[in-house]
Amino acid sequence: MASRDDFFDVSKASVRRSMVLFASGAVIGLLIAGYGLFTAKGTRSRGVPAEAVALVNQRQILRSDFMTQTQSQFAVPFEQSTRAQRMETIEAMIDEELMMQRGLEIDLPSYDPEVRNALVAGVELEVTADVLAQQPTPDELRGYYEQYKDRYSSEGVMQLRDLLSTSPADAPKAVEALRRGHALDAVIKQYGLVDSGRLMDAGHVDTGDIFQFAVRAKLDDALYAAASALRDGDISTPITLSDGVHLIVMIHHRWPVPQSFDVASNRVWSDFKKEAQAKVRAANLAYLHSRADIIVSPEYAH
């Protein structure tokens, strides 16, 4: 039989010590497990945590949200609100939580376009929230302006013709004649030139002023590049494309006027924010794609 002193003498074996340590370990383990069980997220609990005013299917309605809601709903400081007002707020918040949970339960976002759009917009807002909230400094804006200065100018206007030569061999002759100052209509008739049909307005060839962005949208890149370099009365060299040989005749070209930073500052600010948002949105989508299991039908697979 081990004596009482053996309990504390670690050099000697003691059944009692072993049992006490075993029991202590078990009790401490149970306490830790119990604490974790009743406080961990997702654990069912019968009690309402101190920070919450209600639990709806184990989801908390935060006390602070409840107080703010009561204040804004009844336009009184919380301490002056009546018990009836508070009960009304709690009931309304519980109802809202129940409806929201029901919406998720029946998978409302998967088939209701409005909920779906709201959800997508909400997630986008959440993702870009930091960018939206962050205000660029004047130095950042000026740096952005300097980097993309060519974007900030008044819109140019062109009055021009895009002609197609029916006889490609005659195209250089037509250019030569126009450059010598022959009348446009006479040259068109003499060398069999026709309008390409790219600069149309309501079914007719547009011979009036056209904004430069519209010219860019209507003409081929090569044609626009040639047109944007022409001054009043200039004729381009013949440009061969798949539909024939083109000649650009610039009647009048009002060039874009660069805007100073002060004049363009609002556009700079908005472009800066849009670009930052687009970057964050693209990064988020790339991340979502990377962790998603997406299978595309073979005919549309990359």
Added chain:
Amino acid sequence: MLHSMLALIVIGALAAVLGGWISLRTKTNELLRREPDRLLGDAQMLQLADRLARPLYQVHCAVCHGRAFQGDPARGVPDLAKHAWLYGNNPVDVEHTILYGIRSGHPKARNLTDMPALVRSGQISAAEGRDVVEFLQGLAGNPYDEQASLRGRSIYYDKGNCYDCHANDARGVTDYGTPALIGPVYLYGGDRQTLYQSILDGRHGQCPAWVKVLSPVQIRALALYLVSATRASAN
């Protein structure tokens, strides 16, 4: 005998730690469950809030709000020591601001209003902006240009729509979080150039949301600490 004593001491210490923890948890729960306004009258609870919040304030808040709550006019951080509470100093409102922030990007953040760049956006001209500044100087009891102030007055109440957010008396509105424009405490400064700069470029002060960083009890303690400590410093 010595060993028995040691065991008792260890057991006693463990019991004390456990008891202390249970007691603290009970008190922190009480801190959350009781109405914030009533807690302001409870010295014991305020002491607990102070103990919990003071180190948090120094770590998370003092970098902008200053160690003595003095704020930072360069960044538009209000001087809480002089009671420049943009959204009021009711503990419920303060707690909401700490939880979700101001223009923090959190959907529940305070962002009902934003000072627009009135001159940059072309809503009013630069000269009209300067006239509004003269009008505000007059309201604040400073020397001002009378003619410019008269013109500024009509901009303030009409074309500029300033009164809509800053109130008819230019003392600001806590519902919107708009600051007083006639002092005695200014958000960004009360000199002519600073006031004009606000009208020219607008202002977009921010406060981060702490809802995912601090626990509910820490946030409640911070709200109480801020309200009680700044009241004490004002007194």
